[in-house]
Amino acid sequence: MSFGKWLLLSLIGASQASHTNLTQGVTPMSHQIYGLHMIIFYICLAIGVGVFIAMMYTLIYHRKSVGAKAEQFHDNLWVEVLWTVIPLLILVVMAVPTTIVLMRLNDARDADVNIKVIGMQWKWRYEYLDHNIKFDSNLVPSIGRAMNGELTDEERNDPDFLLKVDEPVVVPIHKKIRFLVTSTDVIHAWFVPELGINRDGNPGFVSETWAYIEKPGIYRGQCSQLCGSGHAFMPIVVIAVTQKEYEDWLLKKQGLKPGLAQIHMKKKVATDSSVNTTASKPLTKDELIQKGAEVYEKNCVACHQQSGQGQGIFPSLIGSTLATGPVQEHIHQLLFGKNAMPAFKGILSNEEIAAVITYVRNSWGNEDKEKHGQHAGGVYTPEDVEKVHKASSKNEREEK
Numbered sequence: 001m002s003f004g005k006w007l008l009l010s011l012i013g014a015s016q017a018s019h020t021n022l023t024q025g026v027t028p029m030s031h032q033i034y035g036l037h038m039i040i041f042y043i044c045l046a047i048g049v050g051v052f053i054a055m056m057y058t059l060i061y062h063r064k065s066v067g068a069k070a071e072q073f074h075d076n077l078w079v080e081v082l083w084t085v086i087p088l089l090i091l092v093v094m095a096v097p098t099t100i101v102l103m104r105l106n107d108a109r110d111a112d113v114n115i116k117v118i119g120m121q122w123k124w125r126y127e128y129l130d131h132n133i134k135f136d137s138n139l140v141p142s143i144g145r146a147m148n149g150e151l152t153d154e155e156r157n158d159p160d161f162l163l164k165v166d167e168p169v170v171v172p173i174h175k176k177i178r179f180l181v182t183s184t185d186v187i188h189a190w191f192v193p194e195l196g197i198n199r200d201g202n203p204g205f206v207s208e209t210w211a212y213i214e215k216p217g218i219y220r221g222q223c224s225q226l227c228g229s230g231h232a233f234m235p236i237v238v239i240a241v242t243q244k245e246y247e248d249w250l251l252k253k254q255g256l257k258p259g260l261a262q263i264h265m266k267k268k269v270a271t272d273s274s275v276n277t278t279a280s281k282p283l284t285k286d287e288l289i290q291k292g293a294e295v296y297e298k299n300c301v302a303c304h305q306q307s308g309q310g311q312g313i314f315p316s317l318i319g320s321t322l323a324t325g326p327v328q329e330h331i332h333q334l335l336f337g338k339n340a341m342p343a344f345k346g347i348l349s350n351e352e353i354a355a356v357i358t359y360v361r362n363s364w365g366n367e368d369k370e371k372h373g374q375h376a377g378g379v380y381t382p383e384d385v386e387k388v389h390k391a392s393s394k395n396e397r398e399e400k
Contacts, residue, residue: 023193027211030196032101040094107208110179118129119188120202120342122230122302133253136347140164143233144301164222168237172246173213181207185340192221213240230302285379292359307365318364324372330357331388348383
């Protein structure tokens with residue numbers, strides 16, 4: 001290969017290197033992180049070049065013939081001082097800007113928006129603390145199909161394969177957004193490269209970080225901490241919109257009509273989806289089971305599997321005491337959670353909870369009254385869920 005061709009290929013390769021570099025992102029902090037990264041990169045590059053030049057010089061100009069007598073020399077104080085002081089100065093040059101960036105990164109005070117991010121196997125839960133809004137963000141297509149290898153070729157060839165969710169995080173631009181990251185089970189990590197955020201979520205501990213997004217767009221991320229067999233199925237989607245669009249989205253999530261933002265935003269209207277006790281038309285048993293199957297695949301299959309057999313520490317639902325015993329305990333556990341199982345109060349509507357309970361209690365032989373007793377099977381309504389919810393709330397008040 002001629003020198004000209006080699007030089008051309010080298011330049012082409014160098015021009016493509018930026019695609020594998022750290023992203024500059026869309027927030028002031030991501031810009032600072034990128035700048036710090038490049039400073040340290042060039043320092044390391046200079047050190048590497050210097051070391052290799054010294055090595056090549058030594059190999060070329062100090063080589064000896066076979067049988068040559070090695071020179072004898074002793075320590076040199078000034079050389080030892082130099083190779084101690086120079087690395088120390090280099091470390092100081094790297095440490096000072098790093099400390100400044102870390103201090104700014106951890107300063108989440110005076111935020112305009114506060115969002116709690118909860119990692120769980122294997123999805124994210126978001127709570128907008130200023131507006132009493134919370135929802136789960138699940139993989140699309142469903143994690144059950146993904147884990148079982150039931151995806152179509154069209155889905156696999158999608159440019160955003162395994163990066164789509166049913167409920168993205170929506171935030172306003174030009175506002176300071178504080179994220180409180182935690183977990184309900186194992187260690188997860190909320191990683192969105194374009195925002196310059198990679199924060200671990202530890203059970204029982206809340207970590208803070210923040211972002212100030214400068215332009216609208218869709219920014220994707222992933223859980224970056226190995227958290228089990230469904231680790232690859234925890235995408236993150238953040239949609240940054242204008243303030244008006246954000247206010248309309250809040251009102252829509254609260255069950256109000258967009259366009260009334262100026263009237264309702266200051267009131268911080270809070271409507272918990274769990275109190276929506278009635279549907280416009282009661283569902284039949286078949287409709288409840290069909291709807292329950294959809295809810296189960298979206299929210300339950302990752303732990304309890306499509307077959308209901310469970311896996312590892314997650315219990316089987318086939319013939320279990322929970323799925324065949326008194327339904328009040330079953331409803332209570334879905335509403336308020338237990339052990340590793342998260343609470344779905346405020347995440348699923350009463351109709352969805354009633355549907356998934358009807359589905360579970362009429363699947364895998366759980367409906368067999370001769371085998372499992374009088375509580376097996378059955379059809380359950382949003383009113384049944386609301387009764388358990390009210391009874392539990394009353395008991396909590398009495399205990400206080």
